[in-house]
Amino acid sequence: MADIIKQIYNAVVEGKVEEASSAVQDALNSGLEADEILNKSLISAMDLVGQRFGEGEIFIPQVLWSAKAMQAAMDLLKPHFTSSRSKDVGKVVIGTARGDIHDIGKNLVAIMLEGAGFQVIDLGVDVEPEGFVEKAIEEKADVIAVSALLTTTMQSMGDVVSLVKERNLPSVKVIIGGAPVDGAFCEEIGADAYGIDAMDGVRKVKELLSR
Amino acid sequence: MHPLLEMARNRIVIFDGAMGTVLMASGLGPGESPELWNIEKPSLVMKIHRQYYEAGAQVVHTNTFGANQFKLADRGLSDKMRLLNMEAAKIARKACPEGKFVAGDLGPTGKLLKPIGDLSAEAAEDGYHKQADALFKGGVDLISIETMFSLEEALCALRGAKKLGNVLVSVSLTYNRTKKGFFTMMGEGVEKAVSTLEGAGADIIGANCTLGSKDMIELTKELRAATTCPILIQPNAGQPKTRSGITTYKQTPSEFASDAKQIRAAGANMIGGCCGTNAEFIRELARAVA
CATH class of the missing domain: 3.40.50.280 (Cobalamin-binding domain)
Incomplete structure (x- = not known):
């Protein structure tokens, strides 16, 4: 279980859109909650991307690929968020x-x-x-x-x-x-x-x- | 040799200042297309060109920064691409005194190239080719590609222009200053950008926009170390300076001009102004570096 979270995290950090999607799909199939996937992998992955960008270690293309991977993951997760959580954050x-x-x-x-x-x-x-x-x-x-x-x-x-x-x-x-x-x-x-x-x-x- | 390059061998060449911000000061309203004024208010555009020539510019840019078919499409004006560019060139030509020059301005498409974005390199190159063709038909002396934040897109514009044959092309990228040095938004450093552009046949290498005149001094040194091509530098004005954590203030033309002296000393052959500059900046600039 921790492995699949790590896998999603890495795919988003490296901006691998298809890998991120398939790992999220696997995670959902294995019964993980959408909220958990979001909180434990996606958000921390984008935080790292932001940090690296801020430090000048990576540039816009890498950030955009990561954002795309994040978006693809979110598309899969959205229908699964629990009702207590609104589908759009704002x-x-x-x-x-x-x-x-x-x-x-x-x-x-x-x-x-x-x-x-x-x-x-x-x-x-x-x-x-x-x-x-x-x-x-x-x-x-x-x-x-x-x-x-x-x-x-x-x-x-x-x-x-x-x-x-x-x-x-x-x-x-x-x-x-x-x-x-x-x-x-x-x-x-x-x-x-x-x-x-x-x-x-x-x-x-x-x-x-x-x- | 192109007469502009010949001029650059003998003296510092002065380029014009901003068009967009001057048009706004002349009443261009929010949401209006600056390029449309080439057919709607040509005398006003011509007046701005004349003011720059009178202030001491040897080269002015046509009012076509956003006149590529991709940007125009966003405003529903793509069918006017050829007309707007030809008219812009004619206006500048008419304003241009004997012995001075008109540069046809090519700006970014505003789109990201594939695979991150949707625009193919071929389509971008073709769009720039058509724009450059219209500009030359209208009478420009050279093409000046400006404010490119992607080396790849700059190459599309360069190739598109060079498809017209033996034409003079200047390519100016816009760099950000980071902790690790100067980079384009897409992460290309000075050396890589310069060698790639030179390899693709750029006649003049430049930097414009984003940075103010202070940062441009440093960037000019790096560009000079990387190329033997003539260098064109066009800093922004109106960049803020933070003194002890507060107050932003506008740069005066004379401060701009005194930085320009150092830009020249750092190895620039051609200097003009970008956003926020006007004829007064160019007058002071010409006086300071002449």
């Missing part, structure tokens, strides 16, 4: 800040969030603060995630936060990310969290929703 509306067309980072975060089981609504680039907030209301999203590369465009992140407050949406959390974003800026505009990189962003979204 819903995130994501896009780049008004005026900003740099979407590499945003795309990555979207992929990683999906890999972690979130439902992601991607609004694309150059999104008005109203666009984020209206979509979040319409979709009953838990989180708005805004990305910016430029100091000139990051200012509109504050408008997103203000608008969420104005509309009185205490259940909607705002997370920001991108090269110029730091803790001081996050605090200044009153966002709920910021991500240093894609993996950290996913981690922070999880933290926000577990509060």
Whole structure:
């Protein structure tokens, strides 16, 4: 039993999609609970991937393969989660800040969030603060995630936060990310969290929703 | 020898600054396609080109960074690919004084190549070939491939452009600075990227976007050590600096220009600006390194 968990863990870390799928299928066939597979192998595997990425030991292609393996595993697990656990861990509306067309980072975060089981609504680039907030209301999203590369465009992140407050949406959390974003800026505009990189962003979204 | 390369042998060549962020400052609204202005507001695009030439640029880029068929398809504009590129080239040509140059800008597709993504290398190469063809039909002097975060995709663009025959092509990747050095998003280091691009026939090797002018000084040294090709460096402006854990602040044109001097000293032959820069940055840059 421990072997199959280890096997899934390794397949996700190494980004082997088919191996991950077949090992998860074997685990389910042998009677393991979906929650156990998720908690004991998938989540810790993606944590290691995130750590290696943060250390500069691996790069985006490897992370994407691992995310794909994770996604394939999740597809198999989803129908088996116990009813106490919701099938979707949360819903995130994501896009780049008004005026900003740099979407590499945003795309990555979207992929990683999906890999972690979130439902992601991607609004694309150059999104008005109203666009984020209206979509979040319409979709009953838990989180708005805004990305910016430029100091000139990051200012509109504050408008997103203000608008969420104005509309009185205490259940909607705002997370920001991108090269110029730091803790001081996050605090200044009153966002709920910021991500240093894609993996950290996913981690922070999880933290926000577990509060 | 191409007259631009000849110029680069004798002097530092100044490239233009940003187009996208300047268009936004000129009223390009959220969600609007910058490329569409090539047919809707050509005089405004031409004015921006003229400002860069007047500021001292010898080379300006056409307003076609996102005008490849893949990016245009996202905006429902793929049927206008040829038109938008030809018009963009004509606008820049018209703005270009005698003895200066127009570079046809090729940017990333925004897609990931197979097997991670869905786009095949053949399709990407073909798309870039068609875009480069339209740009040359419109009158550009060279192709400038920019902001590539994947070496493989940059190669697709390079091959696509070179299929037109003996044309001058510059290839500029965008690097991140990590604990272990400079790498593209896909994990390619400087040496590997440069030798691969040189081997595939790139005439000018460059770096742009992502990094500000400070980091570009270091990167230029590494590029210079890796190649004898002319080097083109286009840093971003407006990158923040954190002082004692707080405050971000905007870089001034003169700070940018003083870093550019060091970029030149590190071995760059051609310098311009990327996101956040405008004609004022280029004027200061030209003054500082001339």
